[in-house]
Amino acid sequence: xxxxxxxxxxxxxxKPVLHVLLWQRALDPQRGRWSLxxxxxxxxxxxxxxxxxxxxxxxxxxxxxxxxxLAVFSDPDRVPGDRTIASxxxxxxxxxxxxxxxxxxxxxxxxxxxxxxxxxxPMVDHAHNRLVAKLSYTxxxxxxxxxxxxxxTLRDIYSAALGHPVDAxxxxxxxxxxxxxxxxGTTARSGRSGGRPAALYRFADARxxxxxxxxxxxxxx
Amino acid sequence: xxxxxxxxxxxxxxKPVLHVLLWQRALDPQRGRWSLxxxxxxxxxxxxxxxxxxxxxxxxxxxxxxxxxLAVFSDPDRVPGDRTIASxxxxxxxxxxxxxxxxxxxxxxxxxxxxxxxxxxPMVDHAHNRLVAKLSYTxxxxxxxxxxxxxxTLRDIYSAALGHPVDAxxxxxxxxxxxxxxxxGTTARSGRSGGRPAALYRFADARxxxxxxxxxxxxxx
DNA sequence: CCAAAAGTGTTACGCTTACACCCATGA
DNA sequence: TCATGGGTGTAAGCGTAACACTTTTGG
Numbered sequence: 001x002x003x004x005x006x007x008x009x010x011x012x013x014x015k016p017v018l019h020v021l022l023w024q025r026a027l028d029p030q031r032g033r034w035s036l037x038x039x040x041x042x043x044x045x046x047x048x049x050x051x052x053x054x055x056x057x058x059x060x061x062x063x064x065x066x067x068x069x070l071a072v073f074s075d076p077d078r079v080p081g082d083r084t085i086a087s088x089x090x091x092x093x094x095x096x097x098x099x100x101x102x103x104x105x106x107x108x109x110x111x112x113x114x115x116x117x118x119x120x121x122p123m124v125d126h127a128h129n130r131l132v133a134k135l136s137y138t139x140x141x142x143x144x145x146x147x148x149x150x151x152x153t154l155r156d157i158y159s160a161a162l163g164h165p166v167d168a169x170x171x172x173x174x175x176x177x178x179x180x181x182x183x184x185g186t187t188a189r190s191g192r193s194g195g196r197p198a199a200l201y202r203f204a205d206a207r208x209x210x211x212x213x214x215x216x217x218x219x220x221x
Numbered sequence: 222x223x224x225x226x227x228x229x230x231x232x233x234x235x236k237p238v239l240h241v242l243l244w245q246r247a248l249d250p251q252r253g254r255w256s257l258x259x260x261x262x263x264x265x266x267x268x269x270x271x272x273x274x275x276x277x278x279x280x281x282x283x284x285x286x287x288x289x290x291l292a293v294f295s296d297p298d299r300v301p302g303d304r305t306i307a308s309x310x311x312x313x314x315x316x317x318x319x320x321x322x323x324x325x326x327x328x329x330x331x332x333x334x335x336x337x338x339x340x341x342x343p344m345v346d347h348a349h350n351r352l353v354a355k356l357s358y359t360x361x362x363x364x365x366x367x368x369x370x371x372x373x374t375l376r377d378i379y380s381a382a383l384g385h386p387v388d389a390x391x392x393x394x395x396x397x398x399x400x401x402x403x404x405x406g407t408t409a410r411s412g413r414s415g416g417r418p419a420a421l422y423r424f425a426d427a428r429x430x431x432x433x434x435x436x437x438x439x440x441x442x
Numbered sequence: 443c444c445a446a447a448a449g450t451g452t453t454a455c456g457c458t459t460a461c462a463c464c465c466a467t468g469a
Numbered sequence: 470t471c472a473t474g475g476g477t478g479t480a481a482g483c484g485t486a487a488c489a490c491t492t493t494t495g496g
Contacts, residue, residue: 043304047295072293072308074268083264087293136435152448169449170486177484194495195447214357214437218485373475390476391459398457415468416474439458 001037001055001064001091002131004144004160005107016095016160019107020124023058025117026104029080033117034108036124038086051089059099066092066143066208070130078119088123090130092143095157111163132162137215139180142203150188150198154181164219178211179204222258222276222285222312223352225365225381226328237316237381240328241345244279246338247325250301254338255329257345259307272310280320287313287364287429291351299340309344311351313364316378332384353383358436360401363424371409371419375402385440399432400425 001021006014022034039054041047047069052061073086093099101107108114110128113121134140135158144157154175155168175181181201190197222242227235243255260275262268268290273282294307314320322328329335331349334342355361356379365378375396376389396402402422411418 044297046297047293047306069293072268072290074308076265076267085268087295133434150448167486167488169488172449174485190447190494192495193446194493195445196449196493198448213354214439214484216435216485218435220486371475388459388461390461393476395458411467411474414473415466416472417466417476419475435457437458441459 001059001093002110002127002144002161003093003097003107004095004157007109016156017109017111018128018160018163020110020113020127021058021101021105022108022114022116022120023102023105030117032115034114034120035117036088036120037105047087048089051091055091058102058105059093063093063097063099064091065094065206066090066140068208070127073119073123075119086119086123088127090127092131092140094146095144095153096146135161136217137210137212139178139203139205139209139211141175141180142206143208145203148184148186148200148202150200152198154201158217162217162219166217167220174215174217178215180211222280222314223331223348223365223382224314224318224328225316225378228330229328237377238330238332239349239381239384241331241334241349242279242322242326243329243335243337243341244323244326251338253336255335255341256338257309257341258326268308269310272312276312279323279326280314284314284318284320285312286315286427287311287361289429291348294340294344296340307340307344309348311348313352313361315367316365316374317367356382357438358431358433360399360424360426360430360432362396362401363427364429366424369405369407369421369423371421373419375422379438383438383440387438388441395436395438399436401432 003019003021004016005019007017021037023037024034025031037054037058038051041050042053045053048067051067052064055061055064068090070088070090073088076083078084078086110124113124116124131140141154141158144161145154151168151172155166155171158171159166180203182204184200184202186200187197188200224240224242225237226240228238242258244258245255246252258275258279259272262271263274266274269288272288273285276282276285289311291309291311294309297304299305299307331345334345337345352361362375362379365382366375372389372393376387376392379392380387393402401424403425405421405423407421408418409421
């Protein structure tokens with residue numbers, strides 16, 4: 001479960017950074033290490049249903065804008081004890097939301113993960129890679145962005161999720177040409193330091209769609 | 222399991238076409254329909270091990286040049302009876318090989334599938350889509366091509382797998398620039414109808430590699 | 443009037459497709 | 470020498486990144 005949120009800590013400038021939701025294990029094995037939310041699959045539920053059920057214990061599911069199956073981790077020794085197979089999912093939470101969290105649960109910057117349990121570190125890496133790729137050729141950004149937003153906000157979100165700077169100008173034209181975002185017609189008020197008020201946009205669809213099979217958002221340089 | 226092989230049948234010109242290996246069910250449920258090879262996962266085997274074990278019953282595994290996990294199908298009603306979850310794999314067999322097959326097993330053109338069992342039709346579609354995508358940005362072609370080949374042969378293979386015409390000239394330059402293929406230095410003899418002898422190439426690596434994250438092989442037009 | 447932020451116009455570049463033209467061989 | 474297939478050179482198209490310049494607001 002990923003969300004772009006302001007960087008924590010006193011000495012930081014609150015710049016938006018991609019975070020992942022982790023949960024600290026209270027019991028052995030691997031007590032104290034951080035895990036992805038999850039659990040066992042019930043006999044009569046879809047995997048998706050199961051994931052939603054597991055996540056409901058951690059956050060308010062109304063915040064979940066996208067949920068999608070990713071890879072399966074099936075090494076027989078990936079966890080001690082009985083053999084278990086983990087099917088990972090990509091969940092996305094839009095940016096301004098601040099779901100209440102249980103005390104054992106916390107958002108962590110993906111670029112600075114705490115010690116992770118089992119194979120959950122590689123799982124996060126893999127999911128992040130998929131997110132980066134999908135930002136290029138789908139409209140998946142809708143699940144990270146607010147309902148309406150200024151382009152500079154969207155740039156910050158893409159930049160955080162992709163892990164490299166993004167030019168707002170070019171992002172606008174790319175996403176408009178693909179009909180991924182449209183202007184609402186309204187404009188935001190300008191901030192206290194002045195500046196021209198920004199036009200507001202929204203995503204054209206609130207459902208996952210492949211918009212351009214061969215598109216790319218490249219890092220600068 | 223995919224392979225590019227000459228089109229079957231009397232009235233065809235033997236043009237290479239992408240085929241998938243299917244197996245005809247002898248027993249109910251769905252007797253007579255065609256299935257992907259597979260079976261249950263043992264307690265102490267990796268999924269990959271399990272797949273290799275299942276496939277060994279159908280073909281000589283030395284022919285298998287690539288094997289990779291794809292999506293999981295987990296709808297509780299996808300098969301009757303006990304709830305089962307299917308994890309699909311992409312297997313590739315190089316082109317000139319002609320593995321011996323059991324009598325209930327046959328190669329079928331992916332563009333003309335027989336009635337398939339359960340959800341195996343969508344599974345084949347999905348695997349084909351992944352193959353097409355990966356031909357663009359990885360060296361996965363090595364697993365469909367012979368050890369050495371003329372460029373026109375490789376063009377036929379790519380064309381069959383992608384499902385659209387491919388220009389041999391451009392394929393050469395694209396794959397050479399990415400260091401996916403290299404010249405062997407030798408040349409093939411020209412066919413009985415004359416023509417300039419073709420230079421022979423081989424794939425630089427015989428292992429799966431992402432060669433260019435943002436590359437594309439587009440259909441003409 | 444100045445600083446700050448947003449938006450526009452334009453150029454440059456990389457990668458891919460398209461296609462006309464030249465090369466080598468067998469009959 | 471002609472037909473056939475292989476190979477080279479080159480141009481065109483498209484999409485994206487880069488960046489200078491203009492517009493609109495607040496102090």
